[in-house]
Amino acid sequence: MPLLTYTIGDIHGSFTKLANLLRHCRNHCGDNPARFVLLGDYIDRGARSREVVALLIEAQRTAEMVCLRGNHEEMLLGAVNRENEDMWRANGGDATLDSYNVRDPRDIPAEHLTWFASLPLSTNDQRRFFVHAGIMPGIPLAQQSKADLLWIREPFLSDQSDHGPYIVHGHTPTETGSPEVRHNRLNLDTLAWRGHPLVAAVFEERRVGPMVFVADDGTVAPAAPINAREQEMFGSDRRARVR
Numbered sequence: 001m002p003l004l005t006y007t008i009g010d011i012h013g014s015f016t017k018l019a020n021l022l023r024h025c026r027n028h029c030g031d032n033p034a035r036f037v038l039l040g041d042y043i044d045r046g047a048r049s050r051e052v053v054a055l056l057i058e059a060q061r062t063a064e065m066v067c068l069r070g071n072h073e074e075m076l077l078g079a080v081n082r083e084n085e086d087m088w089r090a091n092g093g094d095a096t097l098d099s100y101n102v103r104d105p106r107d108i109p110a111e112h113l114t115w116f117a118s119l120p121l122s123t124n125d126q127r128r129f130f131v132h133a134g135i136m137p138g139i140p141l142a143q144q145s146k147a148d149l150l151w152i153r154e155p156f157l158s159d160q161s162d163h164g165p166y167i168v169h170g171h172t173p174t175e176t177g178s179p180e181v182r183h184n185r186l187n188l189d190t191l192a193w194r195g196h197p198l199v200a201a202v203f204e205e206r207r208v209g210p211m212v213f214v215a216d217d218g219t220v221a222p223a224a225p226i227n228a229r230e231q232e233m234f235g236s237d238r239r240a241r242v243r
Helices: 015-029 049-063 071-080 084-100 111-116 147-151 228-232
Strands: 004-008 035-040 065-067 123-124 128-131 166-169 185-187 200-205 212-215 221-223
Touching: 004 015, 015 035, 015 049, 015 200, 015 212, 049 084, 049 111, 071 084, 071 111, 071 147, 084 185
Parallel strands: 004 035, 035 065, 128 166, 166 185
Antiparallel strands: 004 200, 123 128, 200 212, 212 221
């Protein structure tokens, strides 16, 4: 049975959508081994950041799950140290404080603050590089700066070059509220906190690009092949052969 990787973009306090999506992903994988990669921005803007974080901490105890750091977790950690606290609050931080029922970020439970500080900036497998915002084109992946991994938009978004591994990221909301599939990258920030679906991209071992997308309402949609080779290999059968 193939290993399936379920990758989820920016959540921003959308607890119900996250809980539903994780359930649908588990149903989708069936008896196949599965792992989860979450791309950061679990907090801010939406109303239920605390519940999102508690759910992920608990889920990591029983599932193979990598939770990456997003720029919003980075801003919160800065605010705890009294660095750019006003900027964090202006970008949704007050909603996070409300969810914890505190007025000072240093009063967020220590377990959660420790978890935020432990989050890695990236992870990878043989075919894909997972990161919150993206990469600086032309720089080896091992030499990427923390700022770019957490914050970059341009020149990454418009760059058409092959980065080596396929880049899977969030951070920049897609114009359509749906995943943005490109030949060299996949953007999974679907603006879930504003009412669009929260979506997981499902990857398997035979292909580089996503196989299908699973939405928080349980919808499973095929993903377009990212290049001619995958079109030839998989384009004639768009169903998810996962059983």
